[in-house]
Amino acid sequence: MAKIVAGIACSHVPAIGIAMDRGTTGTPYWEPLFRGYTPARDWLAKLAPDVAIVVYNDHANAFSLEIVPTFLIGVADKFPIADEGFGPRPVPTVLGSPKLAWHLAESLILDEFDMTIANEMPVDHGLTVPLSVTCGQPAQWPFPVIPICVNVVQYPPPTGARCFKLGSAIRRAVEKFDQDVKVVIYGTGGMSHQLQGERAGLINRQFDTAFLDGLTKDPLALTRIAHTEYMREAGSEGIELVMWHVMRGALDDKVTEVYRHYHVPASNTAAGLLILENRSPA
Amino acid sequence: MNQPRDYDSIPGTYVYDAERGRVGYALNMFCMSLNKVENRRSFKENPSAYLDRFALNSEQRRTVLERDWLGMLKVGGNIYYTIKIAFCDGLTFQDVAGMMSGVSKDAYARMMLAGGRSPEGNRYKNAADAPGPTAASQEPDRG
Numbered sequence: 001m002a003k004i005v006a007g008i009a010c011s012h013v014p015a016i017g018i019a020m021d022r023g024t025t026g027t028p029y030w031e032p033l034f035r036g037y038t039p040a041r042d043w044l045a046k047l048a049p050d051v052a053i054v055v056y057n058d059h060a061n062a063f064s065l066e067i068v069p070t071f072l073i074g075v076a077d078k079f080p081i082a083d084e085g086f087g088p089r090p091v092p093t094v095l096g097s098p099k100l101a102w103h104l105a106e107s108l109i110l111d112e113f114d115m116t117i118a119n120e121m122p123v124d125h126g127l128t129v130p131l132s133v134t135c136g137q138p139a140q141w142p143f144p145v146i147p148i149c150v151n152v153v154q155y156p157p158p159t160g161a162r163c164f165k166l167g168s169a170i171r172r173a174v175e176k177f178d179q180d181v182k183v184v185i186y187g188t189g190g191m192s193h194q195l196q197g198e199r200a201g202l203i204n205r206q207f208d209t210a211f212l213d214g215l216t217k218d219p220l221a222l223t224r225i226a227h228t229e230y231m232r233e234a235g236s237e238g239i240e241l242v243m244w245h246v247m248r249g250a251l252d253d254k255v256t257e258v259y260r261h262y263h264v265p266a267s268n269t270a271a272g273l274l275i276l277e278n279r280s281p282a
Numbered sequence: 283m284n285q286p287r288d289y290d291s292i293p294g295t296y297v298y299d300a301e302r303g304r305v306g307y308a309l310n311m312f313c314m315s316l317n318k319v320e321n322r323r324s325f326k327e328n329p330s331a332y333l334d335r336f337a338l339n340s341e342q343r344r345t346v347l348e349r350d351w352l353g354m355l356k357v358g359g360n361i362y363y364t365i366k367i368a369f370c371d372g373l374t375f376q377d378v379a380g381m382m383s384g385v386s387k388d389a390y391a392r393m394m395l396a397g398g399r400s401p402e403g404n405r406y407k408n409a410a411d412a413p414g415p416t417a418a419s420q421e422p423d424r425g
Binding site: 014015059060061064065066082083084085086087153154155156192194195196197198199200201202203204205207227228231232233236237264265267268270 | 287288289292293294295296297298299300303307310311313314316317318319322352355360361362363365366369370374375376379380382383384390393394395397398399400401404405406
């Protein structure tokens with residue numbers, strides 16, 4: 001039986017990827033952020049998952065406003081790296097896991113989550129930065145990836161509660177897969193940040209800390225945060241945090257916080273990283 | 283659709299909602315075209331001629347040609363799209379964020395290094411709209 005054993009919440013700030021690609025992670029600006037990533041990389045290498053489900057949002061790269069899928073699953077055997085307007089990141093092509101992905105697509109739709117299915121799709125920093133953060137710079141990514149995209153660019157994104165329920169449905173689907181596969185799930189984006197308008201640069205450490213705490217202790221309470229509250233408290237782009245609920249919904253009710261890292265600033269953003277392990281035996 | 287939205291009370295924030303999506307489509311699709319290297323080249327060579335390929339209105343066109351980053355948001359631009367013009371110019375997200383918030387690049391960078399813009403005093407356009415006594419205190423922006 002396949003099983004989700006752990007969840008990783010991780011900001012996907014493009015500048016973090018650029019710092020790695022340009023080799024500037026040791027500068028005084030970046031060093032404190034990257035120092036905090038080392039324990040997460042060690043943990044993940046030791047866990048050695050077979051597959052990662054990465055919940056992220058596309059930023060006007062794979063999709064434009066032409067078609068805006070609210071929830072989408074990538075079922076391809078590979079996902080090329082997107083050109084986001086300054087050339088593709090120099091990172092390995094992301095390999096997919098088509099059998100499990102198709103199984104998830106089928107199961108989720110029959111479980112009343114009406115997923116869009118993508119057979120061809122480039123992936124942008126939303127997916128590749130969390131891989132870089134947690135895997136470093138390998139010649140090939142250490143595991144195949146099933147991308148799940150959530151719209152957070154065209155308002156309104158799905159609610160936090162809906163995202164949590166999607167996570168629960170992903171868990172049910174994974175557990176129905178008849179092969180022994182060890183799965184980790186990433187929820188990406190956030191934490192507090194605002195990239196636009198006169199209020200650009202907003203950071204709310206208090207909100208972020210409460211969110212990190214609540215994800216372990218009382219995730220259902222967090223799913224009741226309304227969209228306007230995210231935007232008011234965590235910045236207009238802080239609403240990306242709804243994607244963390246997908247990850248959390250896919251885990252046990254009781255989880256153990258294994259690791260946390262929080263740093264301000266990564267460009268315009270509060271960068272958060274949280275690792276949660278299921279308490280039930282793998 | 284035309285009802286006031288509760289997020290309209292957030293200062294300095296342009297939520298890319300249904301109304302902006304309706305108004306801003308052509309502007310954002312022009313930005314999207316800059317994901318292709320050959321289009322970036324054409325736009326740089328002759329911005330005005332390149333813009334003729336898209337159905338921008340005159341104000342949208344002006345904001346692009348003058349790089350009025352804040353103005354773009356007011357006429358339906360979505361930051362994830364308009365930033366592609368900035369990338370074309372060799373600017374970063376932080377460069378544009380500084381310009382939108384009306385401070386120098388250095389001042390903006392200092393504000394971020396000091397922990398970012400505080401939510402205190404930046405939650406509501408009008409302090410009177412804020413619920414409870416604590417949120418009503420209006421401090422000036424840091425940085």
